[in-house]
Amino acid sequence: xxxxxxxxxxxxxxxxxxxxxxxxxxxxxxxxxxxxxxxxxxxxxxxxxxxxxxxxxxxxxxxxxxxxxxxxxxxxxxxxxxxxxxxxxxxxxxxxxxxxxxxxxxxxxxxxxxxxxxxxxxxxxxxxxxxxxxxxxxxxxxxxxxxxxxxxxxxxxxxxxxxxxxxxxxxxxxxxxxxxxxxxxxxxxxxxxxxxxxxxxxxxxxxxxxxxxxxxxxxxxxxxxxxxxxxxxxxxxxxxxxxxxxxxxxxxxxxxxxxxxxxxxxxxxxxxxxxxxxxxxxxxxxxxxxxxxxxxxxxxxxxxxxxxxxxxxxxxxxxxxxxxxxxxxxxxxxxxxxxxxxxxxxxxxxxxxxxxxxxxxxxxxxxxxxxxxxxxxxxxxxxxxxxxxxxxxxxxxxxxxxxxxxxxxxxxxxxxxxxxxxxxxxxxxxxxxxxxxxxxxxxxxxxxxxxxxxxxxxxxxxxxxxxxxxxxxxxxxxxxxxxxxxxxxxxxxxxxxxxxxxxxxxxxxxxxxxxxxxxxxxxxxxxxxxxxxxxxxxxxxxxxxxxxxxxxxxxxxxxxxxxxxxxxxxxxxxxxxxxxxxxxxxxxxxxxxxxxxxxxxxxxxxxxxxxxxxxxxxxxxxxxxxxxxxxxxxxxxxxxxxxxxxxxxxxxxxxxxxxxxxxxxxxxxxxxxxxxxxxxxxxxxxxxxxxxxxxxxxxxxxxxxxxxxxxxxxxxxxxxxxxxxxxxxxxxxxxxxxxxxxxxxxxxxxxxxxxxxxxxxxxxxxxxxxxxxxxxxxxxxxxxxxxxxxxxxxxxxxxxxxxxxxxxxxxxxxxxxxxxxxxxxxxxxxxxx
Numbered sequence: 001x002x003x004x005x006x007x008x009x010x011x012x013x014x015x016x017x018x019x020x021x022x023x024x025x026x027x028x029x030x031x032x033x034x035x036x037x038x039x040x041x042x043x044x045x046x047x048x049x050x051x052x053x054x055x056x057x058x059x060x061x062x063x064x065x066x067x068x069x070x071x072x073x074x075x076x077x078x079x080x081x082x083x084x085x086x087x088x089x090x091x092x093x094x095x096x097x098x099x100x101x102x103x104x105x106x107x108x109x110x111x112x113x114x115x116x117x118x119x120x121x122x123x124x125x126x127x128x129x130x131x132x133x134x135x136x137x138x139x140x141x142x143x144x145x146x147x148x149x150x151x152x153x154x155x156x157x158x159x160x161x162x163x164x165x166x167x168x169x170x171x172x173x174x175x176x177x178x179x180x181x182x183x184x185x186x187x188x189x190x191x192x193x194x195x196x197x198x199x200x201x202x203x204x205x206x207x208x209x210x211x212x213x214x215x216x217x218x219x220x221x222x223x224x225x226x227x228x229x230x231x232x233x234x235x236x237x238x239x240x241x242x243x244x245x246x247x248x249x250x251x252x253x254x255x256x257x258x259x260x261x262x263x264x265x266x267x268x269x270x271x272x273x274x275x276x277x278x279x280x281x282x283x284x285x286x287x288x289x290x291x292x293x294x295x296x297x298x299x300x301x302x303x304x305x306x307x308x309x310x311x312x313x314x315x316x317x318x319x320x321x322x323x324x325x326x327x328x329x330x331x332x333x334x335x336x337x338x339x340x341x342x343x344x345x346x347x348x349x350x351x352x353x354x355x356x357x358x359x360x361x362x363x364x365x366x367x368x369x370x371x372x373x374x375x376x377x378x379x380x381x382x383x384x385x386x387x388x389x390x391x392x393x394x395x396x397x398x399x400x401x402x403x404x405x406x407x408x409x410x411x412x413x414x415x416x417x418x419x420x421x422x423x424x425x426x427x428x429x430x431x432x433x434x435x436x437x438x439x440x441x442x443x444x445x446x447x448x449x450x451x452x453x454x455x456x457x458x459x460x461x462x463x464x465x466x467x468x469x470x471x472x473x474x475x476x477x478x479x480x481x482x483x484x485x486x487x488x489x490x491x492x493x494x495x496x497x498x499x500x501x502x503x504x505x506x507x508x509x510x511x512x513x514x515x516x517x518x519x520x521x522x523x524x525x526x527x528x529x530x531x532x533x534x535x536x537x538x539x540x541x542x543x544x545x546x547x548x549x550x551x552x553x554x555x556x557x558x559x560x561x562x563x564x565x566x567x568x569x570x571x572x573x574x575x576x577x578x579x580x581x582x583x584x585x586x587x588x589x590x591x592x593x594x595x596x597x598x599x600x601x602x603x604x605x606x607x608x609x610x611x612x613x614x615x616x617x618x619x620x621x622x623x624x625x626x627x628x629x630x631x632x633x634x635x636x637x638x639x640x641x642x643x644x645x646x647x648x649x650x651x652x653x654x655x656x657x658x659x660x661x662x663x664x665x666x667x668x669x670x671x672x673x674x675x676x677x678x679x680x681x682x683x684x685x686x687x688x689x690x691x692x693x694x695x696x697x698x699x700x701x702x703x704x705x706x707x708x709x710x711x712x713x714x715x716x717x718x719x720x721x722x723x724x725x726x727x728x729x730x731x732x733x734x735x736x737x738x739x740x741x742x743x744x745x746x747x748x749x750x751x752x753x754x755x756x757x758x759x760x761x762x763x764x765x766x767x768x769x770x771x772x773x774x775x776x777x778x779x780x781x782x783x784x785x786x787x788x789x790x791x792x793x794x795x796x797x798x799x800x801x802x803x804x805x806x807x808x809x810x811x812x813x814x815x816x817x818x819x820x821x822x823x824x825x826x827x828x829x830x831x832x833x
Contacts, residue, residue: 028117031104031166031179034153035070036088038100041081054132060101061127061152062220069150069183069555070103087181090121091163093155097122102153104166105185107178108144109620111813111822113171115139118153120162127152129190130220139169143825144177145806146619146813148185172821183555186582186618189802190219192608195552197530199226200508202250202259203520207512208233209272210520210545211250211259212532217798230259230270233518233534236545240275249289253296254513258338260292260299267299269338280336288331291355294362297338300346300355304331319372320379323715325762333367333387346387347394356384357407360468364388366397366406366413376401378437378722384413384449398423398449402437406445407468409491413445414474415452416466418723419636424452428636436639437723438600439632440464442476442489455494461485462632462639469537470513475499477506479633481575482605486521488537502533502542504605511537520545524607526577527561529553557582559617561605564624566660572638574653576626577605578661579617590622591672591816594658594695598650599680600642600724602627610794611678612805619809620817622668624661628653644728646707646740647687654684655692671696672816676808678702679764679793686742686772689749697815699808701756702764702793705743705771707736715762746775752782754811756804758791784811784830 040060064070070085077083085103093100117139118124126133126140128151133140158164170176196216203210210233216225229241248262252272259270260280267281267290280299281287288302307328309315321327331352336343347353347367357366365387373381382403385396402418418437419426426441439462443452456463465477474489484506486499501509503523507530512518519535532546559579567573581590593616597603603625608614613623627634629649630642641649654675662670674697677685682703689698704710708730711717721728730737738744753776755769769785776783786807788800795804803826810822824831 026170026173026175028167028169029176029179031168032089033087033179033181034090034102034104034166035072035085035181036093036100036102037064037070037076037083037085039094039096039098040083040100041079042099057099057125057154058127058132058220060099060154062130062218064101064103064152065130065150065220066218069105069185071183072181090166093121093158093164095158097157100155100157102151102155102166103181104151104153105180105182106144106149106151107180108146108149109177110146110174110817110819111144111810111825112175112177113141113143113821113825114175114177115141115169116151117167117169118155118164119166120159120164122156122159123154125154127154127220129188130218130222145822146809147188150185184557185555187553187556187558187614188618189612189615189805191553191556192612192615193217193798193801194219195529195548196225197548198522198532198546199246200250201510201520201522201532202252203233203510203512203518204252204256204259204272205254205513206256207514207518208256209239209252209259211252211261212546213244213247213250215246228261233545251290251292253292254294255296257296260290262287262290267301267336280338280341286329289355291358293335294358294360298335299338300333300335300358300365302331302353302355303334304329304352320374320718321370321372323762333365335389346389346392356405357468359408363390366408367394368403368406371399377726378402378719380719380722396449397445404440404464405466407466407474409444410472412447413449414466414468415443415445416440416463417443417452419454419457421452423450424454426452426454426457428457429640433637433640434643434726435636436600436630436632436642437726438462438642439636439639442466442474455489456496457636459496460633460635461487463487465509467509467511469511469517470515475509475511475519477509479602479604481633482526482577482602482627484523484604486519486535497540499535499537500540500542501535502544503531505607507606524605526579526605526607527558529607557618559614559623560584564661564664566657566664568629568653568656572629572653574626574628574657575602575634576624576657576661578625578665579613579623581617581620581622584667586667588667589669590620590667591674591812592658592662592668593621593623593812594654594661594673594675595623595625595681596628596650596654596675596677596684597679597681598628598630598647598654598677598684600630600632600639602631602633611676615805616809619813621812622665624658626654626657628657642724643726644724644733644736646724646736647684648740650684651688651691654688655694658694674698674812674816676701680704682764683742686749686753687740689751689753690742690745691748693750695751697754697812698751699754699756699811700769700772702758702761703742703755703768703772704764705768705775706741708738708741709771710764710768711737713765713767743771743775746772747779749776749779749781752815753784754808755783755785756807757785757787758793758795759787759789760791761793763793 194217286304290301461478685700
């Protein structure tokens with residue numbers, strides 16, 4: 001049976017008892033120095049007082065954690081008393097019964113288990129990462145992952161018969177961390193997930209105000225923290241700020257009078273001048289996306305009607321799409337009047353629709369709907385049509401298979417679609433290769449909808465996120481190699497200009513409607529966390545508005561990130577980068593983790609994500625990330641190598657890239673290399689394991705083991721394969737569907753393989769991991785299968801995500817560092833088999 005996750009702590013503290021006995025010959029390690037703050041100017045033993053000491057202590061620790069790491073000599077004000085953090089030995093604790101707060105850093109260079117002993121101290125309480133640790137008869141039992149951990153200890157003075165002392169008792173001789181009081185730490189999972197970030201934003205049409213939505217997490221308070229603010233851009237002054245749920249969307253009315261904020265099923269209007277808030281849509285269930293009408297007098301929104309099944313005992317699948325959750329729901333467009341709140345329907349029909357654009361004159365809508373049609377790959381078809389807002393009559397523009405979005409143009413339309421659009425001329429690969437339809441192009445679509453002329457066919461970046469400026473120019477986000485950039489298309493001159501965003505990976509942007517447009521964007525670099533920038537489009541110059549490195553990562557030591565590319569044996573340059581441990585020493589030898597995707601989009605240079613490279617580097621690994629052939633963002637010739645290949649070029653590049661990287665860097669231990677990929681990258685991990693023993697340990701998350709079962713069972717398998725395997729099916733190309741399916745070559749696998757999946761994955765069903773698990777178990781190979789209950793293709797639950805990250809690193813520690821304790825701590829039954 002596969003192992004399943006259990007409810008482990010989400011933080012560095014892991015309070016699970018291990019079955020191994022404590023060694024008798026491990027000497028206690030004294031903690032020589034702590035930082036101390038006190039005595040606190042509070043009395044906790046007032047007669048008749050309710051016992052709130054637990055909450056008081058937690059509140060004190062929470063506020064200290066919010067201020068970052070303590071530093072010697074830093075003063076803090078408590079009521080009317082000024083206190084100062086002091087370096088001291090625990091034995092120097094004054095002899096009184098008032099509350100003191102101690103802090104000390106624990107530096108664990110591997111997973112360690114032990115007890116923290118706090119002796120000769122009245123009522124000591126220990127907090128780790130905001131959570132209180134229960135005391136046992138033999139101290140506080142701790143299990144710490146590789147990393148830096150801040151311990152907070154509250155005390156009520158000395159006991160009467162001895163000097164206070166703190167010591168560490170390791171379970172084994174290797175369970176020996178270091179203790180210090182320096183204000184530095186390595187990055188942790190909690191820092192990466194809990195740091196405050198901007199989740200959404202909207203700039204007012206006149207460029208005067210910026211609305212920002214922030215997200216953060218306080219583990220000490222066990223609270224997700226969301227807030228909204230309105231900031232005047234010229235002065236930086238925060239005009240208004242309030243706490244709220246994360247908004248579904250933010251948008252200013254075109255006249256700048258209102259900021260609309262979606263909160264669940266409610267749409268609030270905040271008046272810009274007075275700050276007065278009013279409900280426009282109140283508890284309207286299933287409200288979807290929305291946009292302001294150009295006259296600012298109404299909002300056009302999508303409203304979903306959930307499908308009600310009259311016969312829940314049986315379900316006939318009507319189409320391939322009918323397997324999708326919510327496909328039978330019906331979403332139509334409505335318009336709500338701001339002054340009266342009156343709502344009127346704009347569209348009706350059996351098929352759901354999506355609003356693409358509102359004409360600048362406000363007289364018509366551009367709308368799309370999906371048509372069930374499997375006659376040609378990629379087995380989807382979309383109807384694009386206009387809706388007259390006076391008569392509500394529909395007029396069809398055309399039907400398109402490779403459709404990614406559309407806008408009104410001065411004459412006709414702007415259309416985002418793949419290079420192989422039948423009405424267009426976007427492909428540059430000629431007849432020798434089938435283009436990769438994920439390599440999105442921009443077209444001028446004629447008013448009759450019949451002719452599409454590409455304006456980007458010679459452009460290497462792949463386009464998305466289209467926005468029309470008042471002068472008719474366009475702004476588009478684009479994948480350009482490892483970066484996500486902002487491009488301006490000057491429509492009159494048909495010229496492309498890259499905008500200076502100041503970030504390597506732009507996450508989103510919004511623009512004012514002024515003659516000199518102002519853009520506000522958020523994004524990150526590979527080695528710098530999120531920033532919010534303003535960009536003067538006319539000058540093509542950016543300015544920093546918010547830099548989270550200065551607030552959220554001020555005391556965190558991050559990995560150095562270096563670019564490293566190579567030329568493969570076919571003469572193609574393969575871009576990549578690598579991350580070094582924060583305490584890197586070039587004369588040492590380090591284990592290597594190789595990460596890739598290969599599923600046609602690059603692994604971009606975002607600061608963090610589902611696969612936290614900085615965290616891996618902080619735990620002593622060098623991390624190499626590469627972009628193999630078949631990836632978009634490098635031109636159509638490069639991306640076309642994804643089609644009907646299923647790993648043929650990708651595997652060659654990953655193996656050759658790993659070999660060249662090791663040869664070029666003497667600090668890599670070539671016997672300790674691990675590899676990991678997810679989804680298509682998980683497929684690549686399995687496939688690579690059938691081709692090479694270069695890797696000492698491998699991880700496949702949500703990988704594909706058999707192309708046919710993924711094609712037929714995954715909700716989007718047939719559609720993805722309609723592009724990745726265009727024209728190929730199990731009946732006409734068994735060489736592809738069998739020959740490139742890793743499970744058919746499972747007997748060639750000798751590398752220890754960890755298979756990870758959510759048991760509710762509808763994209764790559766868990767059966768793909770089960771196929772390989774069954775094969776390797778019967779072959780008596782080293783294999784583990786870990787399932788995350790209730791999780792889909794991505795592990796989104798906070799606590800499960802921490803366990804997921806721990807599981808991957810524990811697997812690499814097991815095989816690349818010969819450190820097995822963490823794995824057996826997470827999965828004790830594995831050590832008993």
